[in-house]
Amino acid sequence: MAQTVHAQVQVKDICENIVPPSWHSKGKLSLSSAHYKAGKQSLKWDWKKKNATIQITDTAFSSVINDDRSTFVIWIYNEKPIDDHLLFEFKKGETRAQSFTFNLNFSGWRTAWVMYHRDMEGKPVAGMDKLVIHAPASHKKGSLYFDQVLYNVNINPRSPMRDEQVPNVNINSDKAANAHWTALYTFARVPHYLPLQKEVTAKDQEDFKLIKKRFIEQILPRAKYKKLKLDSIEKDFAFWQIKKNGENISGRAVYALNDTELYAAKADRTAGEKFKPYSNEAYTALMMNVAGLYSVSTNEKEKERLAQIFMDLLDHSYDQGWAPGSGMGALHHLGYSFRDFYAACLLMRQPIKQSGKLERTQQTMAWFSGLGRSQTKPEDVTEGNIDVFNTLLGSMLSSILIMDDTPEKVRQMHEFSNWLSASIKPNSAIDGTFKPDGSVFHHGTIYPAYAVGGFSGITPIVYCLSKTAYHITPSAQNDLKNALRMMSYYTNPLKWPISLSGRHPTGNWKIAADAYAYMALSGSPDGKSDIDREMAAIYLKVADGKKDKWNKLFEEKGIKPAPPAQGHWNLNYGLLDIHRRANWLLTIKGHSRYIVSHESYPGANIFGRYNSYGHSEVTFPQTANNDGLSFGDTGWDWNNLPGTTTLHVPLDKLRANIINADDFSGVEEMLISDEIFAGGTNLNNWQGLFAMKLHGHDKYDMGSFRAIKSWFMFDDLVIALGSNISNSIKDYSTQTTLFQNVLNNKEAVFVFDDEASKTFPEQREWTKNKNLTVLDNRGIGYYIPNPKELVFTKQEQTSRDQKDKVDTKGDVAKLIFDHGKAPKNDSYQYTMLIETDAQKLKAFKAQMTGKNPLYKVLQQDSLAHKVWYAPEKITAQAIFKANENLTDSLLLSTDKACLLMYQNKRGIVNMSVTDPDLAFYTGPDDTPLLPNGKRKEVSIYSKPWIGTPSQPSVVKVTIKGTWQTASADNEIKAKIVNGNTELSVPCKYGIASQFNLKKI
Known part of the structure; x- marks a missing residue:
């Protein structure tokens, strides 16, 4: 396999100079410039007999048995969809060892990243030396193009994703931590659960118009795009070398950033930077600039040229494989690099519709944004995902707003709103986003650096939908408010502590101020106020001196900045x-x-x-x-x-x-x-x-x-x-x-x-x-x-x-x-x-x-740490062992290790109990041990309990004397045993169970 250099991007290319001598076919193999991924040519295969094959011999196939991450990669161009498939057979001599199929129901470029040890039928064997590609059995003749064929490349097993061509690749990825990126094939198969209404009402159209207006105000900073010049866009467009020849279109390859896994030196963290000028990120940024200038321009001739450029870009990206059903091999973190595509298409809806390509474009948007996930029944939504909120939520909404006003659009919007409400609901497992205590999670931990992105993504969409038929549910709005409120408690007022900085201990990260403004503009959850005054007050506190339209509006409403929070x-x-x-x-x-x-x-x-x-x-x-x-x-x-x-x-x-x-x-x-x-x-x-x-x-x-x-x-x-x-x-x-x-x-x-x-x-x-x-x-x-x-x-x-x-x-x-x-x-x-x-x-x-110290340390050992605070007559204790005799004026024992505080004033005891064990699993620690008895390093994502809800518990607390609960509104059970009181205290989610007792 020869190597060639395409500008700064190093790729392996089999077909730039000669037909590879290791490729043999009874059909015709030739070089073609009609379609290409790398360089300027691809390998064309013409066959004219049924059961035609290509046979490839190479020693690379024999080495795959030694590496369980060995992967076969190929790009294939098909000019016309075929309702059939290619069969790839890997052999030792004439004996098949393993195989996979590649569906041909597409036009344009498609790829497959197929891991030998996981994604094929059969297993690799020592001495495997041959690949046989079988033409579609139902077609006696035809043509296909091949490019960028890698016989054996080591890649991250999380990366490959199944799609319409290779639906059996990485099937378990639907349950993986990165499923929100890679489960597009599954999302596209989620059925609608709401019925279609008979017609689109005037209220529907009014709501769509309002939502779109609000959304475009967010994605179209007019001042930015008014500064752009057509000459600059023409220069950027020329870089991609897009040419049309009748039905054919060609140009530079539009790489997915994940392609760095195949071609970049893995030890070089900057290698990916070499790909960026040729990536979908750079490409869609250009599309957005074209759409932005088109939207603000008043020059009709300029708009006409911009529309032509945009449609060429859209057609070329589609031909390159950025099309419905295509997984591009791997699309990890697609939400970041492709986000401009959706907004650009929405802004260019009119030229797209005039070209007759609105349905194709909407399907592309829906596929890559994973819009189908919003068709999940609310009761089946178990978690939200902060990456989706941050990078895909607006893309999903764009995929709906670009549609014609039809009953299908009404249904899709209702399902989107229902799904969003369900996604905001706190879940009690390690995965997901929002937690019952107000924490915002990512990577299995509280993570403000991701939370600000999540809030910045979700709150504008909540505002777009607000005060329409698609407003999220009041409970979802309250849950989102709680998480935002809690963030304002652990920032002061802008920055959060270094301990919460994740992998970014810089001291520079700040709260997502605009999120509070959008929540304020969404109105109160009960619908009684057009402005949520609590969220507006926090915005005024954290706006960092910014004087904007929101600041003016809130102040005109008599809202003052929220004072610093007080409490614990x-x-x-x-x-x-x-x-x-x-x-x-x-x-x-x-x-x-x-x-x-x-x-x-x-x-x-x-x-x-x-x-x-x-x-x-x-x-x-x-x-x-x-x-x-x-x-x-x-x-x-x-x-x-x-x-x-x-x-x-x-x-x-x-x-x-x-x-x-x-x-x-x-x-x-x-x-x-x-x-x-x-x-x-x-x-x-x-x-x-x-x-x-x-x-x-x-x-x-x-x-x-x-x-x-x-x-x-x-x-x-x-x-x-x-x-x-x-x-x-x-x-x-x-x-x-x-x-x-x-x-x-x-x-x-x-x-x-x-x-x-x-x-x-x-x-x-x-x-x-x-x-x-x-x-x-x-x-x-x-x-x-x-x-x-x-x-x-x-x-x-x-x-x-x-x-x-x-x-x-x-x-x-x-x-x-x-x-x-x-x-x-x-x-x-x-x-x-x-x-x-x-x-x-x-x-x-x-x-x-002196004689009356402010506090006393009552105990400090392996059984308990205990302190008495004199001014408030509070005893606080961390009890590290269960069922021990506690030397305390009130507390005798607890049946679980727990945290406990109480205040005893005038015969009334105010008590809190927390079971710190979130109980995602029970029993001994499950970390695997090495042969030397030491704990092995494993990822949090490998834990089988990562999606398991926290299990509630009951802590039994025995106290001296006879007491009863002071209120019938709680679940605390009190039982008198041998002259003392046994309390059964329900605990869950690490949240303090608080109650009052009075002496009998």
Whole structure:
């Protein structure tokens, strides 16, 4: 097989110079320039006898047995559809080993990516040396064209997708994590469930007109397209070398970005950039520019030329295989690279219809957007997908709006609205998007960076449909509002904490402000108000000073910016606790056997292993001179994330070893623990508690690394406890980080008890147990009852940026507990006073060392962490073992490890109970073990329970004395047993079960 170079794109081409000598046929094999994918020619096969074949001999077939990812790839051009198929037989000598068929019911180019070990009938055998291609049995003569034939290429098994030509390829992809991209064949077969109405009413037409008007306002920024010039478009159009010769059309190949898997060097992450000028992304961007200029132009001659260019582009893309039923081999992440196609076609509806190609175009749009998924009955929709919301929702709507106003369009729009409402409904599994607690998920974890895209995709569509017959259901609107509201709680007010940054720990990501405006414009869920005032108020808070039409409208309605949120919330699906007072935000982030600790990709978050090892952050509102974070990717020590307990290793040891762990994942690292206990509870959404059992991963020889950590959050106090800190690792120190602050000023003042210091550089160590206070440069005070092992440094640090591209340095202050090497059952305790000063901190220390301390640590061991908060008479405890005798004035025992808080005032007990086990499965940890007994790295996508709903539980709590529930409105059952009270507390979704008890 010869190699040729098509501009910057390296491909393997069998047919540019000679007919391959290894190809033999009783028909005629010749080179043709009529149709081509690569270069300027393809291989034409003319046959004139029934049962004609091509025989290909090559040693490449013998090597496929050694690689279970070996894949056969071919492009085929058919000038006229044939109701039959090709048969591909792979043989050893004259014995068939395996085969597949390729349907010919198309015109234009089509491809197949067929994995030998999975997608063919039969299995590869040693010594396989021949491929025989059988002509369609029903046709005695005919012609086909072949190009870009790859006998054996190693590809990601998630990528190939079945389509109308190869419906047996990767059948299980319909159940895979990427099914929203790859299940187009299945989506196209979903039947309608609503009946057709007899006619289109005037109200239907009015609604369609309004929806389209709103939608086009979004996709057509007129000012942008008025700046475009026809000359520039002509130049970009000429690049594609499109030519028509009668019925035939030819031009440059329009690659799918997934083709980089076939031709780019896999170790080179930038290789894909070479494809972009030749990709569907660049091609459809040109289509959108043509459509945009056409829509704003007033020059009829210019519009006529733009329409001609657009139709040539549309016809060429169709001929290239961008047509209904075509899977293009693989279309992973198609929603991003192809999104301009749908909007462009909708804007060009009139020229398309005039050309007689509206139905073909609509079918193409419907196929690639997966519109058929919206025909699923609402009761059968189990989850939404954030990629669909972000990149495909508008494309699906475009595929409907381009239709003529027919009863079919009415039905399709109703089904689309019903499906959207069902997709918003929270699901309780790891997959899907919206969770019962308000978390927004992607990649099996809470992920704001994807959530902002999802919100930016879904809320404009909700607005488009609003106040028409296709308005989403009130419950769906409320669920979407809840997720948006919760995002405003964990941003302050624009940025979210680094612990929630996924693979993008930059500190630059912001809330999706426009989403709140669109939700506000959609009206209240009950339909009583044209403006949702709560969403409008949040928009005014997060609009970042932007003065626009929405800002003016909301202010004219008398709406004021929402004040900073106040309270405490547990998002146990994300293992995130949120505590807010005044203008600051505190978050705590953990992980478990269900929720990953971090996400690292090649070139992204390379040192993020400890991101959820108890990462606790305080953020303040951003100002012109301060981003409100303690973080900066300048000399940042990735070992010392605030709040975490970690093994402090050199950067080369911390660097992620990123692999393709299994056939369910990409090249990424997303590790999980084997511990169940991680989560939080709260009392009246005001005070809270978060705790976790920490266990390092065997991948980095941290299997012996363990700790128990907890945080008790009362008003502006945070009491942090650690116990049972142990490991057998003697080479590196174990550390708990109180803070790491990047400094803008070397002379930033830190106060140690009564001593203020602006010395730089500076290092302090404490070796005695003596109550200590430290005030940092951010106005956060730390009270440390036992400062032994405490170390403070203020110095220039050197590190690497999160992409692992460049060395970094910066001035940084850190305060840590150094537990030493291979610690055994070590512990720590410290308290944070947020937004304080030296005098308040001194007064706090005096109170804590006096007769009436503000809080008391009642227990700190492997059984429980327990704290009593005096001002509110609250006892909070993380109970790590079931059925143990608890030394408590009220609580005797619990039958499950749980989180529990109660307040006892005047004979009324206000109690909350949370079972932190989301129970996606029960029993021992299911992580497979290596022969040496260590846990194997596997992807979260490989877990059989990834689509299993969280199972509810009942926690039995026994308390002293006789009590009854104070309200009949809850499901708490109280039973008197031997003079004490046994409470049965239903728990689900990690949400706190809260109730009142009164003394009998």
